[in-house]
Amino acid sequence: MPAPHWSAPLAPAPVDATVAIPGSKSMTNRALILAALAGSPACVTRPLRSRDTLLMAEALRSLGVGIGDDGDDWQTLPGELKGPARIDCGLAGTVMRFVPPVAALADGEVVVDGDPYARKRPMGPIITALRELGVEIEDEGRGALPFTIRGTGSVRGGTVTINASSSSQLVSGLLLAAPRFEKGVEVRHEGPPVPSAPHLAMTVEMLRAVGATVETEENVWRVAPGPLRGGETVIEPDLSNAAQFLGAALATGGRVTVPGWPERTTQPGDALRGLLAAMGAEVSRGPEGLTVRGTGTFGGLDADLHEVGELTPVLAALAALASSPSRLTGIAHLRGHETDRLAALVTEINALGGDVRELPDGLQINPRPLHGGVFHTYDDHRMVMAAAVLGLAVPGVEVENVATVGKTLPDFTELWRSMVNA
Structure with missing residues (x-):
């Protein structure tokens, strides 16, 4: 018997939270x-x-x-x-x-x-x-x-x-x-x-x-060829898994801080600083971590995401809530990820009343008023994250198979509820 759908929490107010992200x-x-x-x-x-x-x-x-x-x-x-x-x-x-x-x-x-x-x-x-x-x-x-x-x-x-x-x-x-x-x-x-x-x-x-x-x-x-040393490797927080939490600040006009954000990193998720700023967020990094503040309204995004394709689902969800159109390109390879992410995002956002069109190498997203409904995840953890962001602003988003988020973030639903209710 299929598990019951997860009701994505609607944000009752701008979020104001510090969220510790598990390792990369x-x-x-x-x-x-x-x-x-x-x-x-x-x-x-x-x-x-x-x-x-x-x-x-x-x-x-x-x-x-x-x-x-x-x-x-x-x-x-x-x-x-x-x-x-x-x-x-x-x-x-x-x-x-x-x-x-x-x-x-x-x-x-x-x-x-x-x-x-x-x-x-x-x-x-x-x-x-x-x-x-x-x-x-x-x-x-x-x-x-x-x-x-x-x-x-x-x-x-x-x-x-x-x-x-x-x-x-x-x-x-x-x-x-x-x-x-x-x-x-x-x-x-x-x-x-x-x-x-x-x-x-x-x-x-x-x-x-x-x-x-x-x-x-x-x-x-x-x-x-040659020997490799043992010793200790310390794992950084997973910056790509911070996307939906930092995006929540933009979506609700609130504030989210992720502690431990490295000063220098090779992680693709570090690009969130510039991408969210381009949409209108106030982004700052200090001793407490990386902080994103929303201003209440935010615009769309025109970006080549070829090097940071894993951020696409959350950015697409934000783009569907923005005040102006978005064009996300350079991501044709996402058709071969956990699912065909481009087709999945088009299908699921449009099922909630959105206007998303698939491009040869990306997505064209024109914001429209959205309504509730079931958001299918295709056994793809990042589809869960995208649905959660939409649910902050759209009442009645029901997420199918939320457990698939355990692929990279088993504690996601608890972290998300804590952030919304902080």
Whole structure:
């Protein structure tokens, strides 16, 4: 029997709250991969614990990596990678793109699969790349999940050319495991620009932080073979998961502060400072964190979100509540995320009375008075976040399958109610 819908809280007044955001999913899953490949024990401090990161931890455990809990932290012990093993990716892009190159280093057979929709997500480029680097993979010609890796305990490595225009994770997955390849790796991208460039910068920075030698130039990344250090990696708050909370300040004419906002970061969510300011928010950063204040009214947004596509659902929801039209572009790759996010946003906002039109690479959003109704989420955590923002200003928004937000933010509904009622 389906779970009851979640009634998105209507804001009775401008919000005024401080919201502590849990750790970054992107950093947590990269740190777990690097810790698993390190030559000495490692600690991932203040990690995010959500469906995506728990799937990552379990995937690495199944390959022989020791991962133990130490309070809120994860401790890892290096171990011999081996099969047989079965990897459940769920809907996590970081698991399905980052784990196969690690699994290729295992001695034995590893089966990789995930949720039904995960079988539609782009995997062909990384499967082809691993084959060219010397890995035997059986996918029955699908270029997608499920597939079987027949590992021999080592990967030759070398130079490979891929089209990573559908996801930067296709490059990051190869780079993260490359220090353990016999020849390292040189990844060359050919095709339209790689989306989410900040995530690639994050991968490079985190590799270097644990001792890897990485060289980059335009559309080329080189990682030399060599040992990785263990030690401690401290995870920053997930800035992309701050989007809906900071957006609430704009939507209600209130104030929201997110503590611990880093002064310097590779996280794409840091772009929220400029994007929300462009819509009319007052944005400031100080010792207490990042604060966004709404002024009561706010305008639309004309922005290329190619590098920060994950912010699109919340920004689209804000745009539907704005006082002037918005045009969000550079995000054609969102059609291959947890769901086709462009089609989903058009369908669900328009079902509430909105006027959203799909563009070849984005969305045109013309604000109209909205009404309540059921907002479907398509097993996509960011659709829940978009619905919650709309519900602040639109009575009667009922969110289907709110539990899917556990993919990256299990405590979302509690944090959201606390903010609205603060």
